[in-house]
Amino acid sequence: MATRNIKEVAQLARVSVGTVSNVLNRPEIVSPATRERVFEAIKKLGFVRNEVARHLRAGRSRTVGLVVLDVANPFFVDVAQGAESVADEHDTMVVLCNSAGDPGRERRHLDQLEQQRVMGILVTPVEMDNPWLEELVARGTPVVLVDSPATGRQCSVAVDDRLGGQIAGAHLIERGHRRVAFAGGPPSIKQVADRHAGIAGAVAAAGGAVELMTCTAPSMTVAGGRIIGERVAALPPGERPTAAFCANDMMALGFLQAMATHGLRVPEDLAIIGYDDIDFAAAAAVPLSSIRQPRELLGRTAIDLLLEEVAEPEQHRHRQVIFQPDLVVRKSSAMRRDP
């Protein structure tokens, strides 16, 4: 592994290391002849800048960490792509980490990123009020919470999940459903809690006419949705909800699969609405209604806030940006039901 360094380049070009560094960083202050000589030496040796040493010297890196709840969920991939597109413009690298909903993994990733002295971290926290995050921030790593409102000690971007849940609930009730299921993940996850609170609010607003059944799976995945779907399908028709609001589209897809394996028709026997409006929702066996979030925009805004904080740490004021969700009605909940 013959990695050349600046010194070897300097030797070959018969200049000092300082000059090589100048050629690399401020070529305009170096005389053309010298510059040329240095470039030649670089090419001949196959010299590649050592970003690690630069970073050590500079004290800060051009890398941002993004820790998401589930890389297998296209929602987060889209958020990541949004973040990356902005990062690209600021020649900054985004490293994507997957906590997979596990606080242990999340913490290991955060530790690792802090040790790498990344410029900042965007994170979709597994749990609310994570003291680790507070300490991380206190020690000096800027953090932006994604898809989760902050406490004021950092910036955040989020979508109003409560409103989203409410819209979903109102939609189902409006279509005539009177027994509705909520299929969620661990209630310790903020998104789950809020979306549940939203639909609960809509149900309450209906004044006792509507019944809400809350189901919880260990993870917000296709498998999790399938498990809940099985449970719901097993109920006698008279007790079974006529509609389900799933905490995300992955779960909705699993739920839909469970309906299919039990011979229940969607939306005739049971309507489904998901959350996130990932691209696959529209392509599902029964096209899924969903609550749409501005996915890329979340990522873009998050990194914007981070870059802003990094650029001017002094006069930076933490902000909480909140977007509004939209209802997208497709076949899975399109039918009107006579109670």
Place this chain on the structure above:
Amino acid sequence: MATRNIKEVAQLARVSVGTVSNVLNRPEIVSPATRERVFEAIKKLGFVRNEVARHLRAGRSRTVGLVVLDVANPFFVDVAQGAESVADEHDTMVVLCNSAGDPGRERRHLDQLEQQRVMGILVTPVEMDNPWLEELVARGTPVVLVDSPATGRQCSVAVDDRLGGQIAGAHLIERGHRRVAFAGGPPSIKQVADRHAGIAGAVAAAGGAVELMTCTAPSMTVAGGRIIGERVAALPPGERPTAAFCANDMMALGFLQAMATHGLRVPEDLAIIGYDDIDFAAAAAVPLSSIRQPRELLGRTAIDLLLEEVAEPEQHRHRQVIFQPDLVVRKSSAMRRDP
């Protein structure tokens, strides 16, 4: 940003920096009393190891780069998860980069990773015979090609795409199809070329009885599949293929959507088979037949090879691992057709 360093810890604990380093790396050689004192100082100061400095000193990092063709394609996410699970066990970090099929982006990512002096790179190359990769390897960064066979200058893991194409073709022909379309991406992509060669072989083996129509989209995405689907749907029924083999499941989903918008039934009017067998394939509007690849295994094997090379660079012999694809038949191609 008050980041503490080892010196401050040493001062507070009244020991030398060497001792602090020992406490961190070989605690057993430090006397319990001193060790305790140092730990206390670390906690009190909120000291966090600077991985950048460690790395500079050590000369090698504990990070592996993974450059994939398309993060939005769950196939690559699964490959990444496979790689990460192995990396985790070797406390190594995987940074995921997306070339999005763009050679420029790919090169920028490779440059960046080389500058970071990563331990090695796993890459699904955009183009075959990339001279950049050769140089990268020559300069000393170990590279493992993923989903693309190597020339011998590096390791590789791949699935026999030609065989996969052949299996898909044979399956469609066996079901009675005589006019078959191939929906692919840029033929410069190895996977596309091989899968096409595979089905072309199957068609040739049928001895002139079967006709193959080859369509190419600019990208192997849902949108790409949709475009080709539109084109196919627009053909008069007599000329229209009765089956399509899509170069991956994303394209197959797009193709399927196009059929739906044109009122063509799948599989009655047109059968579809995809490639990769991503989880969403089974959940599609019409469950998709597909050629399954061992996704996680690809990732796991790739990083195994890399770690092996890094551990023993001297006696390492490059290897090309090739897996076999499987046919998974679902509704989208299940029907038998009378020619």
Place this chain on the structure above:
DNA sequence: TTGAGGTTTTGAGACGATTCAAAAGAATCT
């Protein structure tokens, strides 16, 4: 020829952690 003013180039410190030969300290034995 000397000096002023401008342009290039130089090279000695950082940056933070690790290593390792050598020094210091403790413990054991004669």
Place this chain on the structure above:
DNA sequence: AGATTCTTTTGAATCGTCTCAAAACCTCAA
């Protein structure tokens, strides 16, 4: 007490790059 061995601790050197004050070099004018 002195010699010997074993255990701890020390601190200077190192990794590769950047910065910046100082040195070196030019050009032009007096």
